[in-house]
Amino acid sequence: MNNFLESIMNRDPAAKSKLSIILSYPGVKAIFFHRIANFFAIAKFDLIARMISQFSRFLTGIEIHPKAKIGKHLFIDHGMGVVIGETSEIGENVTIYHMVTLGGISPSINSEDQRGVKRHPTLLDNVVVGSGAQVLGPVIVGKNAKIGANAVVTRDVPENAVMVGIPAKNVGTTTEEFKPYGITPNSDE
Numbered sequence: 001m002n003n004f005l006e007s008i009m010n011r012d013p014a015a016k017s018k019l020s021i022i023l024s025y026p027g028v029k030a031i032f033f034h035r036i037a038n039f040f041a042i043a044k045f046d047l048i049a050r051m052i053s054q055f056s057r058f059l060t061g062i063e064i065h066p067k068a069k070i071g072k073h074l075f076i077d078h079g080m081g082v083v084i085g086e087t088s089e090i091g092e093n094v095t096i097y098h099m100v101t102l103g104g105i106s107p108s109i110n111s112e113d114q115r116g117v118k119r120h121p122t123l124l125d126n127v128v129v130g131s132g133a134q135v136l137g138p139v140i141v142g143k144n145a146k147i148g149a150n151a152v153v154t155r156d157v158p159e160n161a162v163m164v165g166i167p168a169k170n171v172g173t174t175t176e177e178f179k180p181y182g183i184t185p186n187s188d189e
Contacts, residue, residue: 007073011095026060027076027096034064041066068102071125078131085120087138094123097131097149105137105154121153146174 005018008025015021021028033056040049049066057063061080064070068084071092076082078098084090088102104119121135124142130149135141142159151168160173 004073007093008075011075012077026062026079027074027082030056030060030062030064030076030079030082031070031074033059034066034068034070037064037066038068038070068120087118088120089122091123091125091127091143093126095128097129097133099132100129101134101136103134103136124159144174 002018005021008021008028009015009018015025033052037049037052037056040046040052046066053064053066062076062082062084064082064084065086065088067086069089070084071090071094073093074090075095076097077095081099082096083101083103085101085103087104090102102121102123106114106117106119118138120138122138122140123129123135124140124145126144127141127147128145129135129141129147130151132150133147133153134151135147135153137154139153139156141147141153141157142161144159145157145161145163147153147157147168148162148164150166151164152166153163153168155167157163157168158170161170162172162174163169164171
């Protein structure tokens with residue numbers, strides 16, 4: 001837990017103390033409840049798992065399916081409106097900003113044919129997903145990749161790529177500090 005809180009302190013200049021993170025960060029609460037819901041989902045108590053995840057959604061505005069696989073040190077910054085689908089997989093040290101969807105692209109018909117099929121994204125280690133971005137389908141986002149605000153990703157993303165736009169295009173590599181909101185102080189563009 002201490003390493004998790006330290007990882008948030010390192011990524012969020014607004015984090016003033018570990019206690020404030022525990023008490024006031026909705027992403028921390030959502031991950032806490034996800035761990036409990038995931039335990040019940042793995043044990044095949046699906047209804048209990050879904051009830052816990054929906055309670056968490058009510059409290060935090062963040063919806064994480066109980067069967068989603070989440071690695072260490074996920075930081076959901078602000079969090080309102082984040083949706084993480086059932087077959088999503090998230091690596092270590094990933095940062096997700098508000099209004100992000102890790103969703104599927106399959107139509108809501110023939111549900112029986114879609115059960116047990118990978119339908120949602122995989123984010124590898126150290127990925128940053130900017131606010132409002134949509135990462136859709138069973139795509140793989142490579143290590144250290146950065147997804148800009150409001151980008152729509154529907155294809156695999158290489159390691160260290162910077163993806164922006166609709167549809168998202170690779171505009172470079174993460175050789176310098178990434179600006180998740182796409183602007184810098186004193187920017188005229």
